[in-house]
Amino acid sequence: MAAHVGGLTVRALTRGFGARTVLHDVDLEIPRGQFVALVGRSGSGKSTLLRAIAGIDFEVEGSGRIEAPERVSVVFQDSRLLPWRRVLANVLLGLPRQAADRARAAIAEVGLAGREDAWPNQLSGGEAQRAALARSLAREPELLLADEPFGALDALTRIKMHTLLRELWERHRPTVLLVTHDVDEAVLLADRVLVLEEGRFSLDLPIDLPHPRSARDERLAGYRDRLLTALGVEQAQPVLEEVAS
Amino acid sequence: MTEIALDTRVAAATDTRRRVRRLGPGKRIPFTRGIGPLLLIGVWSLGSAAGRLDPRVLPAPWSVVHTGWTLWQSGTLGPDLAISLQRAAEGFAIGLVAGVVLALVAGLSRVGAAVIDGNVQVNRALPILGMIPLFILWLGIGETFKISIIAIAVYIPIYINLSAGLSAIDRRFVELAETLGLGRWEFLRQVVIPGALPGFFTGLRLGVTSAWLALVVVEEVNATSGLGYLMYQQATYGLIDSVVLGLVIYGIWGFASDLVVRLVERRVLSWRRTLAD
Numbered sequence: 001m002a003a004h005v006g007g008l009t010v011r012a013l014t015r016g017f018g019a020r021t022v023l024h025d026v027d028l029e030i031p032r033g034q035f036v037a038l039v040g041r042s043g044s045g046k047s048t049l050l051r052a053i054a055g056i057d058f059e060v061e062g063s064g065r066i067e068a069p070e071r072v073s074v075v076f077q078d079s080r081l082l083p084w085r086r087v088l089a090n091v092l093l094g095l096p097r098q099a100a101d102r103a104r105a106a107i108a109e110v111g112l113a114g115r116e117d118a119w120p121n122q123l124s125g126g127e128a129q130r131a132a133l134a135r136s137l138a139r140e141p142e143l144l145l146a147d148e149p150f151g152a153l154d155a156l157t158r159i160k161m162h163t164l165l166r167e168l169w170e171r172h173r174p175t176v177l178l179v180t181h182d183v184d185e186a187v188l189l190a191d192r193v194l195v196l197e198e199g200r201f202s203l204d205l206p207i208d209l210p211h212p213r214s215a216r217d218e219r220l221a222g223y224r225d226r227l228l229t230a231l232g233v234e235q236a237q238p239v240l241e242e243v244a245s
Numbered sequence: 246m247t248e249i250a251l252d253t254r255v256a257a258a259t260d261t262r263r264r265v266r267r268l269g270p271g272k273r274i275p276f277t278r279g280i281g282p283l284l285l286i287g288v289w290s291l292g293s294a295a296g297r298l299d300p301r302v303l304p305a306p307w308s309v310v311h312t313g314w315t316l317w318q319s320g321t322l323g324p325d326l327a328i329s330l331q332r333a334a335e336g337f338a339i340g341l342v343a344g345v346v347l348a349l350v351a352g353l354s355r356v357g358a359a360v361i362d363g364n365v366q367v368n369r370a371l372p373i374l375g376m377i378p379l380f381i382l383w384l385g386i387g388e389t390f391k392i393s394i395i396a397i398a399v400y401i402p403i404y405i406n407l408s409a410g411l412s413a414i415d416r417r418f419v420e421l422a423e424t425l426g427l428g429r430w431e432f433l434r435q436v437v438i439p440g441a442l443p444g445f446f447t448g449l450r451l452g453v454t455s456a457w458l459a460l461v462v463v464e465e466v467n468a469t470s471g472l473g474y475l476m477y478q479q480a481t482y483g484l485i486d487s488v489v490l491g492l493v494i495y496g497i498w499g500f501a502s503d504l505v506v507r508l509v510e511r512r513v514l515s516w517r518r519t520l521a522d
Contacts, residue, residue: 074424084439084516094425
């Protein structure tokens, strides 16, 4: 157990809604500081797994054991900023007042310096998601759980957010579990990609490429293909891509 | 691309004024809510001055003002106004506290909801006028009875709207509070109370209006002082000026108190942007 301080251990985790079992006896081991992406089709149970690890799957039936670090932060698909609190107060939410300096530093780190007193509805989608990242960051998490955090952003903003998230990870080295349906996002950011299929892991793929990675790096294509195959996606894309380029 | 260029030009030509939202209610008019009543008084004055309004039906504004001045000078109006305001304020304060406390207890605990909510819904269905005889039998016709009736009229809309505000709080924020490890008090302070404030203010405005309504009712039933009593008494002598004066004063009170609540609301809820702003 001590070996996994700051890491994550999941043993024989089962979760279900009524008669439908969503997670079947899942085992997962993430060493401290690893950046893991979890991909799967919708309904594969990836959000259920993340919510179980975050401890917010109340009233969901199941069994199993989860050993997570003490400081866990969650980033949701929506920024979930309280509309009635300014950015700084949102980042400080649940932290002691003395943490204000840390909150300001986190806001600056995500590139929102000067927007501390803005209302959430004055922020763009990307800015709001940055503020949500700052809120997580200010908690100095040992484990960062992100549930499709860039799913609602436009493509350009998403690219910037990818860079930002990876930079933040380089600097703070939390253990990361990033849930996404975007295979490109997974191979670009993560050191290891897990594929969840009907409540079981069907692939555990380490990505041995140096960072920063470029989406144009041809070596990514091989990983992408393996993941898409694992997800059961027919591979007609390479032909299309050749025609397009 | 042409579109963008065009847009820039338009913006450059009109950069000194703000563009008005196309589907909005239109440009802001200063003192919007005062205009209607002022127009009404204008029409009333014109009608009276032109002799088109029979003073036995509706006396001229200036004659109403004159009556008010005379009554004030003779020392009749002042004490009645004071007692009326005191009743309204006390009843309102009690109703406000009761409405807020009951709504919080019912909204934040299942047991509270089970005990309180059904009863308030029944109470809400009973017309205030229908309860007056019972309250007179219980409390007599003194101040306690009057203040109780006003308090009941006030607590109901505040309870109903604050409850609606509490139950409308987004579950996603509850989930957020759980992941952030907020304690119960922090959760109330940061999420529940500010989230329910819009509903509370709706209730507050209705409550203020209800307080004045209830005041008129209780002062015209078995009262021996107050503005409603004064109106009633003068009406028995056929003094229509005083009756209209009383109505005008009620109107001013209602309008002014609503204005105050709105101002407070706009300050407190400044994070909200609605079509009306």
